[in-house]
Every structure is written in structure tokens, then in C-alpha cells.
Amino acid sequence: MVHPRVLRAMASPLIGHLDPRFLELMDIIQEQLRWLFHTRNAFTIAVSGTGSAGMETVIANLVEPGDSIIVGVNGVFGERIATMIQRCGGQPIRIDAPWGSPIALEHIEYHLTHGAPIKALAIVHAETSTGVLQPLAELGRLCRAHDALFIVDAVTSLGGIPLDVDAWHIDACYSATQKCLSCPPGLAPLTLSDRALAAIRSRTTPCHSWYLDCLLVADYWADSKRTYHHTAPISMLYALCEALCLIQEEGLEARFARHRRHSMALLAGLETLGFHPLPPTDYRLPSLTCVQLPPNLDEQRIRQQLLEEYGIEIGAGLGPLSGKVWRIGLMGESSRIEYVFTLLLALEEVLSQAGVKYRPGEAILAAAQGYQRLIATDYLRDSENLQTGI
């Protein structure tokens, strides 16, 4: 869901991409993004394009033919990074883990220490195809110790869970507007460290993509230059600025707590209906709940019914998880109590029609008790959380 203020911002009158007022807006967005990414990186921009354009910008600029890049593959998006590395002539050194598990630090450390020199490690912070949260802080230290660049896909994490680009030594980090930022799809926030920029400047071949060439794009975003490169998607940048204002007004801690609260209550309800989480306890994303399905469920029909009768869209399992899991996003504006209860009520109804046995009301009760447990603990004592909360 997108906040009405963001929709309104998109309907604002257009100005030119070199209009001084628009350049001012770009400055504001850069400052907002630095705040959100927790970084002082000068190169912090919004790439024109969706999250995959952010991914492609990082890979196309940092990978030169022959470069060895370690890539964690435990879902769709790690796989996509590996494909892009290959297309740029790089050598992806895959570290595979089962879909639903994080990538083990020891395996990464092994490849950093043995074999060919490694230019970078690329990893997905929040794997949207499996609901797995990948811990990053240790990996950043490891990359620094081995003089490898650290590339992070933060598409489903930025604005939903803590992310600290500078403290975790991340050199290249991209996201997308339409996940936890609650903005329509169309831009990819991106930040590059000075180390990453130095690696790009010392390329022996120019980046094969002209549109995504960071050095050219930088001349448009740098306030000393403002050289036309390509026309900025003006209305999308209005929307992003407003979405980021909303995040600043809520505050990051309150926002993260809200995401945790509602995913916890949702999961409590789902478990009573026989849907159990795929990732292990400490590796679950609050922004995306991935649950295994009870046996013999006509899951496709149930998802279709939820969409047609209740207007609720559930993500299907992808790749090897097709037909085995559901992916329920509670991101940004959608991380709210009314969505949790509506889904659980709708699910009880639809499952009972499908002949599944369950105790009526139990899922709702479990979710409500989940919220109450939080109120009872110190989770919600903070008045800021209460104001923005349930």
C-alpha cells in the first residue's frame, strides 16, 4: 500500500529536470537516503528503474571481465545477481544454501582465504523468495579484512529492518521504492562507498552500460556539476521524497518495531492454522513472512479466492518452493493490524470451505494474544511506539 500523501505528491505539476527547484529536491532526497542507509557516502542517489536496475548498476559498474565475485545463492535474487555477474564477463563463485536457510559465514570465509583473489562478495540481505534474513555485520568485517568489496541487496530490508551501511562496511547497497518504502515501483535507491567508486574509476574497460554508468550518472547528481545525462523521472522522485518524509516522521526504530510486531502476530495466527515458518527462528524477516503449507492444500485456488473475494494478494512460492510455501508481505504501509486480522479471518473462512479442520476463532485469538504479550512486555512501553502502533 502507498500512503495518500505519496499518491498526491505524484500528481504535483511537473518541472524540468534541470530546474533549480528540482535540483534542490534531488539534494533533499540524497540527504534523506543517506539518513535511511546510515551512510555518509557522497554517492547516494536514486537510479531510474526498479530494484533490478539498482542491482544491474552495481554489477555492471563493479564487475569487469575476469573478476571473481563470491555470490550467496539461497533464492531467486542471489541467482539473479550470479546471472548478472556472468553477463558482465565476471566469474561468479557461488555459495549455495538451501532455499530457506541463510548463507554460512564459514563458507564465505573459506573462499575469501583460498583460491583466486576475490574482488567482491555480493549477498542478499532480505531474500524475498524465502523470507530469510541474512546477518551482515560479520560479513562486512570479513570483506574488509580480505580487501574485498561488500555488495548488499537491500531491496526488501531498507526501511523495514535495521541496515547500517557504514558500520557494516558495505561498499555498494541498492534497494527499491516499492517494498518497505511504500512508494510505487520505479526507482532504486543506491549508495556507493569511496572504495567502490575508486574501483569503478580504476576500471580498464568502460562500463558496458551507458545508461547505468555510475560515473556519468554521478555528474548529474553531484551538486557541483548537474550535467544532463538522462531525463530524471520527475514524478517518481516527488513520490520518493514524500515517502521518505513519512519514514522520517515515523522514525526508524518505531517503524522497525511496527514491522516486527505485526509479523509476529500474523505468524502466531498462521501457526494455529497449520502454516509454519520456513526460515529458522533467528533468520526470519518481519517484512516478509514465508510459511510452509499444510499438506494437501489446493493452494492456488485458495490464493485466488483470497484475491477475488477479499482483495488480499498472497505471493506464491517461487522456483523449488513453488506450491510449497506462501509469501506474505507486511511491508511499509501494509504492516498494519487491520491486514493481519483481515487475512486471518479470510483464511479461516476459505479454509473451512475447503474442508480443512480448525477451531474457529483460534487464529484471531492467537494473533490478539501475540499483541497483548507485547504490550505486557517492555516492547511497547516506549511512548513513541504506542503512538504509531496498533
Ligand SMILES: *Cc1c(COP(=O)(O)O)cnc(C)c1O
Ligand atoms: C524485488 C526484489 C528485487 C528486484 O526488484 P524489482 O523492483 O522487481 O526489479 C531484487 N532483490 C530483491 C531481494 C527483491 O525482493
